[in-house]
Amino acid sequence: MRIISWNIQGVKKSQVLQEIMFLKRTHKPHIIFLLEALVNKNNILDILPKMGFEHLDYVDPVNHSGGLVVLLNNGIVCALVLRKEQRAIHKLVHDTEKKKCNLVVSCVYAPAQQRDKDYF
Numbered sequence: 001m002r003i004i005s006w007n008i009q010g011v012k013k014s015q016v017l018q019e020i021m022f023l024k025r026t027h028k029p030h031i032i033f034l035l036e037a038l039v040n041k042n043n044i045l046d047i048l049p050k051m052g053f054e055h056l057d058y059v060d061p062v063n064h065s066g067g068l069v070v071l072l073n074n075g076i077v078c079a080l081v082l083r084k085e086q087r088a089i090h091k092l093v094h095d096t097e098k099k100k101c102n103l104v105v106s107c108v109y110a111p112a113q114q115r116d117k118d119y120f
Contacts, residue, residue, distance in 0.1 A: 001077065001095045003105065005033040011047060011069065012039060020051050030077045031093070033107040037067040044069055057081055057089055066109045079105075087111065 004023055008016060011034060023029065032053070037044065040060050048056055053071040057079075061067030068089055072079055075096065082090040088108040095101035 001031070001093070001098075001101060002027060002029045003031045003033070004029045005035065005107065007035045009036050009038070011037040012043065017047070017050055024052060030072060030095070031079070031105070032071040034069040034071070035107065035109045036065065037061070037069045038064070039067055039069075055079075057084070057091070059084055059086065059089055062086055065112055068107050068109055070107055 004027065006023075010016070020032065023032070037058070038061050039047070041058060044056065044058050048071075051071060054073050054075075055071070057070045059066070059068040066087055068087070070079075070089055070091065078094045078096060079091045082092055082104065084090075087110065088106055090104060090106045093101075093103055093105050
């Protein structure tokens with residue numbers, strides 16, 4: 001199973017779509033985690049069809065930081081959301097090609113400010 005995690009620092013940047021398509025074409029990931037996406041649900045739903053993935057989960061940004069997006073294609077992997085938090089998504093992932101690989105995968109964006117890290 002191939003997983004890419006990328007601190008994208010804003011999914012609406014002009015080159016991001018091209019970079020995601022390049023990663024998808026060259027590395028053929030089953031799952032892509034986009035950290036610090038900085039977009040809400042409406043924006044990511046507009047962008048998703050252009051990325052060539054069938055499914056997504058997301059967590060909205062906190063103020064002007066964070067925001068998580070998990071992209072995957074059904075049929076290759078199946079994923080169940082175990083828990084969503086303000087700065088994390090935890091998924092149970094099953095690789096349908098191997099038919100025996102179950103694992104828990106977490107996408108976490110830690111706070112940037114030191115005062116917030118102690119709470120985190």
